[in-house]
Amino acid sequence: MANIVQVLVDAIALGSLYALVALAIGLVFGVMRLVNFAQADYITIGAYALVVPTVSVTPPLLLGALPSALMIGGVLVVVMALALLTERVAFRPLRNSNPSTLLISSFAVSYFLQNLVMLIHTGRPKSVGIGQGLANAVEIGGVRVPGVQLLTMVVTAGLLVALVLFLKKTPLGIQMRAAAENFQMARLLGMPANRVIALAFAISGLLGGAVSLLLTIQTGTLDLRMGLMPVVYAFFATVIGGMGSLPGAALGGFLVGVASVLLQTYLPADLRPFRDAGVFMMVILILLVRPQGLIVTSAAKERV
Amino acid sequence: MKSDTMSFATIGRFWFPVLALVIPLAIIVVVTGQFGGLSIQRTVIEMLISIVIVVGLYVFVGNSGIISFGHATFMAIAAYASAWQTCCEMLKPITMSGLPPFLRDQSIPLLPSAVVSVLLAGGAAFLTGLVIMRLTGLAASISTLAVLFILNVVYSNWDSVTMGSASIVGLPTYVTAWLALGCAVFAIVIAYLYQVSAFGLAIRATREDEVAAAASGISLYWSRLIAFTLSGFMVGLGGVLQAHYLGTVSINSFFLSFTFLALAMLIVGGMGSLAGAVVGVVVITAMVDIFRRLEGGISIGGEQWSLPAGTQELIIAAFMLLILVFRKDGIMAGREMTLPGQEQREKGLING
Amino acid sequence: MSRPSKERLEARGVAVAFGGIRALSGVDLELRRGEVLGLIGPNGAGKTTMVNVLSGFQRPTSGSISLDGIDVSKLTARKIAQAGVGRSFQAARLFRAMTVEQNLSVAAIGSGLSRKAARERALEILDWMGLAKKADNRCDSLSYGDERRVSIARALALQPSFALLDEPASGMNDAECEALMEVIAELPARFGCGVLLIEHNMKVIMGVCQRIHVLDGGQSLAEGSPQDIQKNPAVRRAYLGEKAADSTLAI
Secondary structure, eight states, X not given: OHHHHHHHHHHHHHXXXXXXXXXXXXXXXXXXXXXXXXXHHHHHHHHHTTBOOOSOSSOOXXXXXXXXXXXXXXXXXHHHHHHHHHIIIIIGGGTTSOHHHHHHHHHHHHHHHHHHHHHHHOSSOEEOOOOGGGGSEEEETTEEEEHHHXXXXXXXXXXXXXXXXXXXXXXXXXXXXXXXXXXXXXXXXXXXXHHHHHHHHHHHHHHHXXXXXXXXXXXOEEOTTTTHHHHHHHHHHHHXXXXXXXXXXXXXXXXXXXXXXHHHHHSOGGGGGGHHHHHHHXXXXXXXXXXXXXXXOGGGSOOO | OGGGGOOXXXXXXXXXXXXXXXXXXXXXXXXXXHHOOHHHHHHHHHHHHHHHHHHHHXXXXXXXXXXXXXXXXXXXXXXXXXXXXXXXXXXXXXXXXXXXXXXXXXXXXXHHHHHHHHHHHHHHHHHHHHHHTTSOHHHHHHHHHHHHHHXXXXXXXXXXXXXXXXXXXXXXXXXXXXXXXXXXXXHHHHHHHHHHSHHHHHHHHHHHOHXXXXXXXXXXXXXXXXXXXXXXXXXXXXXXXXXXXXXXXXXXXXXXXXXXXXXXXXXXXXXXXXXXXXXXXXXXXXXXXXXXXXXXXXXETTEEEOOOTTHHHHHHHHHHHHHHHHOTTTTTTTOOOOOTTOOHHHHXXXXX | OOOOOTTEEEEEEEEEEETTEEEEEEEEEEEETTOEXXXXXXXXXXXXXXXXXXXXXXXXXXXXXEETTEEOTTSOHHHHHHTTEEEOOSSOOOOTTSBHHHHHHHHHHHTTOOHHHHHHXXXXXXXXXXXXXXXXXXXXXXXXXXXXXXXXHHHHHTOOSEEEEESTTTTOOHHHHHHHHHHHHHHHHHHOOEEEEEOSOHHHHHHHOSEEEEEETTEEEEEEOXXXXXXXXXHHHHHHTTGGGGSOSOO
């Protein structure tokens, strides 16, 4: 029984983490039809900002050396700045391009950033110890929950609630949702495109930074591709959720996260390495049944 | 009846876009074969193999307008299939013990094995396409990414058959500059005949306007599926060539970096035309080669001087972004090669 | 109402609702082979929605479409096109990076021809419409009037039993309109098809249509010969408002 509860805790923690990343992807897609590969590198670079660039595999801490509050603030600021910078330099000039061009340009930005990190930090994985105290398990009602899992759940739940409040209650948030539902119409009705788009990128950076910290605390390692898997999962989440639907993105993220944990737990040991393939197959099967995703928006339909 | 009256001029004009690509390639092979050093000759062979791959990619991406991240999958399928059939007869029973006996205990002659491998790649593309081509453009693009990841996860972990993420070494290396040239010409001719055919015209119409194409009786699904399958065969051929040029196969060489480079070639040259695909390969190959040499170090006036490793990747990515921003249809901007003095109207005729 | 019959494209009781808005409610429309039927009405009357329903791009909320007596309500737009319903669009929607001949050939191929036969049919139609010289021009280099004519030609290249033309004359000057009227008037005889013509230019409508169907607010207002429609007081009110109901509709 306790075992099942533990699996559920894992599933919810990972599911909500992926939901967060999927929302970051979904927000930016909503305001400019860009599927942003570079989100992966926002996450990676946020994590690398914790350490001093050296060739060492156990590098001295940079932002990671600061007191917790400053460290968190520092990482978030770095990633938000990076997201805004990529928007300004690479994506704004392409704003009126078709989604395929935007997709391929974000692939190029991602490749650029990844190689930039490699140039600065070398390609070797590094270990970094922050938030070690969180490794201890907390016992809640007879179930041992690792502190990191608890933190992940608290942080993601907090961010999800904050984001929902922002999207429902503030004028900018409402404009952002309107844009996600019907981009052309929002532009026609006078959505301040520059501000809304910049804000979407800033939020995607904020979420990216939070994911950086959570991943680093969980694994204690830095890797050039640490942002890749969460973002690829998030891509699939936005597709099965229904492109352009923010609730769909969150739902999709949650589903793929939960599916991943369940497969990891219940697959026979020798099939476990194939877990990701299993999840991605499921994605394709869901699309076979519902080509437009679980929640269909006007963005998914072709107009005559 | 009509074809009897076709004059040489008409035939010449029909084939000009192909000849304008093929002849310079042949000249490059002859000249570097005579006067070039070994490293230049190797670069030329790599370039010709890239042409097979990128022209194959173009057949789907260029004609349909849908970006595919999944084509490295079909290359890998063909490359591994060829490795299973032809590689290292003595070691196979040990290193790849999971192979079925007819593969594990014998080698299959090179030509049939190549054909089988290419057919497998095309078959895999067809099956994948059956599912994915039902989706709208962007969802299809992201699903091709799923396909790439599925294959990567499976082949990286299927140790008894693929040797996991280790390299399979010892494939017969039979790819010469002339063979590579022959295959590049073959790929260009196939791509050209396809794009001027009824199927090619139909899929180009879906690229321009899906709604108007449907109103013209064109099936988005079938036209895309045909292009995807043909394209799968062609990159499969590229995979076989690459495997038997390098003599090794490794799953990590069929993943995101490779996908990026192939797409960069297509985008830089311009994905709207066959000439764009070929020109893009030539330009990017030259850039990669130059910066690789600079990273390796050169001496200027007795001073040893080199770029830090990784500069080449940064420059290619930045170059691709610049192209996207300032010349988004690529160097060739969707045009085919035309005779000097030919009117714009003529270009349209061939750019079909 | 008569029962569904051969040689007709028929809409029975078609209703379309977008969310809460009723674009069409209970419209019956019958297009016969060999006639030119005008479909007119004020802006927002539901004319384009009707064409979208007839060509399979818009599933009706209720009601049915039959083609030569066979129910085609469930078919996709592509299948309906192949079954012989060609259409043009208000915005020409040409395949811009392709040539004029290729634009037509796509539709000919869609109707089942080979590449070579498609080219022959395309050139024949272009020749007839006086566009032969433009056959190898790319569509992104065409003048506005030519764009509109090519979009009609493309609908014809499908060799349709029924051609649905959505405001083909919009934005054309008088001379272009005259030429277009000749083309449209000849379509039934030359292609053996029925033509549904949406048009705001009353001169065009009155000049080429044998029958006119008037929509207003998503409902059928009247149907009849041009003369009847011209005299119909309800039509005048819808078009011109109460005050102007006395003035003549014809231009």
